[in-house]
Amino acid sequence: MTATKRRVAYYYDNEVGNYTFGPNHVMKPQRMRMVHNLVVNYGMHKHMEIMRPNRATFLQMTQFHTDEYIDFLKTVCAENAKDLHEHTAKYLSGEDCPVWEGIYEFCSISAGGSIAAANKLNHGEADIGINWSGGLHHAKKNEASGFCYVNDNVLGILELLRYHQRVVYIDIDVHHGDGVEEAFYLSDRVMTVSFHKHGDFFPGTGEIRDIGIGKGRNYAVNVPLRDGINDESYKFIFRSVIQNVMDHYRPGAVWLQCGTDSLAGDRLGCFNLSMHGHAACVEFMRSFNVPLVVVGGGGYTIRNVARTWTYETAVCLGIEPDPMLPFHDYYEYYGPDYRLDVPSNNMDNHNDRKFLEKIRNRIADTLRQIPHAPSVQLQSVPRDVSTEDEDEEDEEAMNTDIRISQRQRDAYIFPDNEFADLDDGLARTLPNGSGMPYDDLARTGNSNPSDGPANPSSRG
Template sequence: KNGIVRPKGYTVSFHANSSVEKFHFGQSHPMKPWRLTLTKQLVMAYGMHTAMDLYLTRAATREEMAEFHTEDYLDFLKRVTPNNMLLEPRLAQYNIGDDCPIFDGLYDYASLYTGASLDAARKLCNEQSQVAINWSGGLHHAKKTEASGFCYTNDIVLAILQLLRYHPRVLYIDIDVHHGDGVEQAFWSTDRVMTLSFHKYDKDNFFPGTGPLSSTGPENPLNPGAHHALNVPLHDGIEDEDYVWLFKQIVEPCVGAYQPSVIVLQCGADSLGCDRLGCFNLNIRAHGRCVDFVKRLNLPILVFGGGGYTPRNVARLWAYETSICIGCSEQLDEKLPAHTPALAHFAPDNTLFPPLSEHGRFENKNSRQYLWSLVEGIHKQLAYLES
């Protein structure tokens, strides 16, 4: 098959390094970096690599990571190994445990996905790309001095700090099923970043337990960050049409009121139906429509991965979203290319859009009335920005 034609006057850059795909969190751990291998296979099998600038990314330097993380924490990540961890007195302090285990090459893993995000951010700053993609990034839970929820360094925060050197206002949008707490917290007190996360919210029973509608920035209205953290807390089982409707109802006025000069979009794939950790009923096309909506705003976009625990669907989604970024999604055959190396992973249907809301669907607990109340709540917050 011929490759996909490159869009004119419009550059999409794809930032990856196959070394990241080789790390193992452990047998029973849901985070599988090899989902990135599957993703890249689909991107290449569809011929999309001919329509993008491909960059082999480098590891972020320690100095680059110290723009957000503490020296203490970076020292710890650098020195700890599965062999010496039992001698390490501060595992609990850095939140190492079942969610964030110590595995071989941990520091290299973190610095590689972070380096890719920094490279991607710089492509937007120097206007060499209009869209820059790093599917290995999007690790939104990591904090300044601790790991959290499978995330060790916060590549998103570091990438946004780069963007802020050139861009006056950054809008961060997070459609991972989990709350983007690390990014929200990092920019809690500034008006130069607006964070907007859509997520399942249940204070006691769903990780990380933060992100109610009412959590909108510092309480003190004189603090510039007030009203610049926006949260869209959802219940189980939200469906395609409702989600896309809600996304548009909220993102459009955020862009109108805040007037960002760049958008960072975290595309966590765990908001899909049939995800091992998620609880929504979204199909690949609906998730993609959110990305398409953002693309059509015609602002530079930094696109990151994030969660996603059913690797075959993660690969389908991110390959499809790569095509949306390029603008060639119409050209993709629903049948996966026969020469896809790991085609067996996509059996028996071998399609890009298997129905993800048939088996093991979650009952939709989001009433129309509830969704309207969310839209209203967000519009109320935005009204503060206009004044």
């Protein structure tokens, strides 16, 4: 692993692990708490800025989504879902996207971290921004899809576009990044590149011939893959395609969605990547030294999600973590080997070199049709979206005649140990507006989560 130093900003809200899609749902928000617990116990917090992001406001989320849809997410709950049946059927997709307590707050955490990471890079205060709570790439402008309610990727990329002429979105989730592609299908300012399983597989989109339309023609790149792709094959196609994209498009910033359902042994996936094969994509993008935002996504064998995103945090930092896991709150999840590793298995690889070369060559033909580093007419950079909204909240919070929320109180009153560093006992403060400093060392998570410890034979 390269040891080149990068300034890394890592965003985490400790409340994200408190939410649940339901006891039988495969999406487990507590996986973010497991990742953070490992990151802290490996001591990675000493090598980067850890911040709790400001939660995305209604105004920020409606930069992409419709007002009516976000208002629905803010209003709906288990008690009134039947009364809102007509809207529920319109906006949500049954079992995949059920109604559960705290949808709006969860979305505001996820989107807030991605927007904050983009803002941090825009102001030159970091080289890499990490938000493992993000990457929810299926959400559409006016509806939820595939466990995703608000598309934080689109919101973050819109923030990057305020300062950068061109942005590349790269998706290594096993599922096609349809929500992001659709959002920018008519634009040449964002090139979307998705590596995914295609065929009889959700969401059923992402054919190689889907290349965008209008002004966005040739700026959507789809890499449809077959079952069982391993590290060697994935490395070949990923590096071939991405090197070509970076050479032709010359983006000012890169957005990397790191869904881990492309790992071997995922409950919903059908690829055969090891942790190191998956992380090789992060390392390759880091090597370009272009402003980089790294977010989460899918991943349903949660102990492997935590292992991989922890290791990829280390890749962003340019450090090599101990392969033996440190003792921490979720240690029992990782038996019997207790190692920071997700190995490949003996799945057959249906992606031979001839098939991959055919995909590579066809994509190369498409990329040759775009101009090198296409120019985009830029206007003056508008004021940050969040500023006016936050000023209004601050004014209300200081007015003693107005009842204020607990969240607003938290902005002014902090527990004595909330920002403590275990080494020196001093709070780390940051002179920027992209989020509050947040080590969360005193609150490393619930050691008795609801879905129980995982073991090699479990489906957790």
